[in-house]
Amino acid sequence: MSLLELNNVSKSFGGSCVLKDVNLSIAKGEFVAIVGFSGAGKTTLISLIAGLLKADSGTVTLNDKPVTGPGPDRGIVFQNYSLLPWLSVFENISLAVDQVFGDWDAAKRRAHVEHYIKMVNLTPARDKRPSELSGGMRQRVSVARALAMDPQILLLDEPLSALDALTRATLQDEISRIREETHKTVVLITNDPDEGIYLADRIIPLTAGPGATLGPSFTVDIPRPRDRKAINHDAHFKQLRRDVTTFLLDSKHDQKTTVTRKLVLPDIEPEDLTVIRSFGERRTAPKRSREIQEEKIEV
Amino acid sequence: MKSFKCDWLILPLLGALIVILGWHVLAGKKVVTKDAEGNVASEERKGAIPALPNVVETWESSKPYIVEPFAKRGELDQGILRFTWLSLVLVAKGYLIALVIGTPLGFMIGLSKFFTKMTDPIIQVLRPVSPLAWLPLGMVLFLDAGRNASELAALFTIAVCSMWPTVLNTAVGVRAIPQDYLNVAKVLKLSRFKTLTKVMIPATLPYMFTGFRLSLGIAWLVIVAAEMLTGRPGVGGFLWQQYNALIYEQIILCILTIGIVGFILDRLMSVVERRFKTA
Ligand SMILES: Nc1ncnc2c1ncn2[C@@H]1O[C@H](COP(=O)(O)OP(=O)(O)OP(=O)(O)O)[C@@H](O)[C@H]1O
Numbered sequence: 001m002s003l004l005e006l007n008n009v010s011k012s013f014g015g016s017c018v019l020k021d022v023n024l025s026i027a028k029g030e031f032v033a034i035v036g037f038s039g040a041g042k043t044t045l046i047s048l049i050a051g052l053l054k055a056d057s058g059t060v061t062l063n064d065k066p067v068t069g070p071g072p073d074r075g076i077v078f079q080n081y082s083l084l085p086w087l088s089v090f091e092n093i094s095l096a097v098d099q100v101f102g103d104w105d106a107a108k109r110r111a112h113v114e115h116y117i118k119m120v121n122l123t124p125a126r127d128k129r130p131s132e133l134s135g136g137m138r139q140r141v142s143v144a145r146a147l148a149m150d151p152q153i154l155l156l157d158e159p160l161s162a163l164d165a166l167t168r169a170t171l172q173d174e175i176s177r178i179r180e181e182t183h184k185t186v187v188l189i190t191n192d193p194d195e196g197i198y199l200a201d202r203i204i205p206l207t208a209g210p211g212a213t214l215g216p217s218f219t220v221d222i223p224r225p226r227d228r229k230a231i232n233h234d235a236h237f238k239q240l241r242r243d244v245t246t247f248l249l250d251s252k253h254d255q256k257t258t259v260t261r262k263l264v265l266p267d268i269e270p271e272d273l274t275v276i277r278s279f280g281e282r283r284t285a286p287k288r289s290r291e292i293q294e295e296k297i298e299v
Numbered sequence: 300m301k302s303f304k305c306d307w308l309i310l311p312l313l314g315a316l317i318v319i320l321g322w323h324v325l326a327g328k329k330v331v332t333k334d335a336e337g338n339v340a341s342e343e344r345k346g347a348i349p350a351l352p353n354v355v356e357t358w359e360s361s362k363p364y365i366v367e368p369f370a371k372r373g374e375l376d377q378g379i380l381r382f383t384w385l386s387l388v389l390v391a392k393g394y395l396i397a398l399v400i401g402t403p404l405g406f407m408i409g410l411s412k413f414f415t416k417m418t419d420p421i422i423q424v425l426r427p428v429s430p431l432a433w434l435p436l437g438m439v440l441f442l443d444a445g446r447n448a449s450e451l452a453a454l455f456t457i458a459v460c461s462m463w464p465t466v467l468n469t470a471v472g473v474r475a476i477p478q479d480y481l482n483v484a485k486v487l488k489l490s491r492f493k494t495l496t497k498v499m500i501p502a503t504l505p506y507m508f509t510g511f512r513l514s515l516g517i518a519w520l521v522i523v524a525a526e527m528l529t530g531r532p533g534v535g536g537f538l539w540q541q542y543n544a545l546i547y548e549q550i551i552l553c554i555l556t557i558g559i560v561g562f563i564l565d566r567l568m569s570v571v572e573r574r575f576k577t578a
């Protein structure tokens with residue numbers, strides 16, 4: 001039985017179609033990566049799942065119940081962190097915990113927040129404001145906040161694309177570890193096929209927009225724990241990377257060929273200015289290209 | 300120009316010195332002519348602007364008000380800081396009224412397009428109206444208040460004139476709340492009240508404080524006009540009274556006091572404002 005299901009979901013903004021007939025089915029406990037070009041509609045897709053946007057047609061269901069709006073059962077890590085800048089790390093997370101677990105007593109909620117701060121290795125920065133944190137640390141706070149709500153599914157919208165390569169690798173390993181610890185169902189949006197393959201059980205390319213849709217899903221049969229260095233020489237990994245990349249590039253190529261443009265050439269022929277005309281001669285209208293049938297010059 | 304050591308102190312002093320010198324040169328001077336026996340024959344003022352008191356005269360006659368800043372010799376003869384205090388109290392009351400009305404109004408305008416369209420023309424029309432025009436209306440409104448009428452009218456004028464920056468800045472701040480913050484509130488399913496107190500108000504605070512600072516500036520600007528017209532004791536009332544009594548020296552004292560107090564208030568508010576600039 002699948003936990004999350006999208007059926008023929010389409011979404012357009014003011015006449016321009018962003019997503020078209022998207023179908024997706026994710027089982028409980030699965031880690032799915034969706035990879036696509038920038039501007040293809042990845043954030044739109046995740047917002048539809050989160051309930052922040054409403055699909056124009058088609059259905060989104062979680063546990064067979066239609067998604068009608070946002071809720072803490074779908075923890076989302078936004079592309080731009082979306083931490084509240086006037087709250088400290090602890091306060092940002094406890095805002096979520098206090099809201100979701102309002103019936104717990106204060107000590108339990110506090111311990112819960114501390115637990116997730118520890119999970120993302122931020123205990124030393126617990127009382128800092130987001131502006132005092134590096135990009136990678138902010139992203140961890142955002143992950144901790146989403147996890148602390150104990151959601152059924154974790155939605156990650158390009159969580160690492162704003163980070164430098166080294167931080168990125170570290171955080172990839174951390175996401176992988178946290179996932180092993182919590183056994184959460186995860187949807188990871190990314191623009192890096194390598195990242196998707198390294199982390200996920202299944203990787204699905206999103207074709208280039210407009211009118212993007214999900215391609216075939218590629219199952220990643222690489223045993224865990226995965227070794228970042230060894231994986232680069234893994235034949236299956238290389239094959240997957242080639243397949244996904246080829247699919248994505250082809251989808252972009254298809255888009256290009258469908259663009260047709262009608263060019264209108266000027267309907268006028270150049271005049272020979274070296275021919276001197278006498279004043280008495282009447283000016284003739286310019287020669288039209290379409291009137292020229294054939295011109296033969298006898299030498 | 301190259302900056303040198305202490306230029307932050309020396310250059311402003313130099314500027315002030317030039318202005319004071321210019322004032323002194325333009326100002327009038329008392330010239331006493333005496334006859335052969337040494338009796339005063341005539342006294343007259345000479346200079347480019349004969350009626351304008353010069354620096355020395357201004358200092359001499361302002362001295363009692365500065366040296367004993369808290370003295371109270373009569374209702375309209377008090378030390379300059381005592382007058383300032385009276386004015387500040389009045390401004391504080393009017394300003395608080397402006398904030399209490401202006402902030403929620405700004406929030407409503409920022410939140411609802413409907414409300415914006417409804418109030419925008421009214422605000423645009425009322426905003427440029429001078430305090431001198433509001434005060435008589437205030438007098439009429441509180442005609443029945445008896446002894447308190449002039450104070451209420453002054454408060455009304457201060458509140459109405461100084462409210463607009465708070466209203467407009469709050470509205471802009473509410474509209475500028477990033478969608479991301481609101482998305483966080485939505486995902487957490489915060490109630491309307493919690494969204495307001497935990498997300499929207501903190502996100503708007505920096506804008507609100509910019510509005511508060513501008514409003515305070517206007518409130519202080521209005522106080523003089525309000526005191527002049529109502530004849531209440533205070534810096535502005537004192538200024539007007541001395542002018543009517545043909546004692547011109549204290550006009551400059553009052554102008555300087557008003558300016559310095561306004562400057563200090565603005566500095567204080569911008570310190571507070573900066574504390575709320577988050578992100
Ligand atoms: N609220 C909106 N109103 C109008 N158009 C929108 C809106 N949100 C997204 N779009 C359009 O939809 C398209 C897809 O946007 P989206 O943000 O989903 O892309 P993305 O794949 O997340 O890109 P990126 O990798 O840059 O984050 C873009 O062309 C964008 O202009």
Ligand SMILES: [Mg+2]
Binds near residue numbers: 043079157
């Ligand atoms: Mg995006």
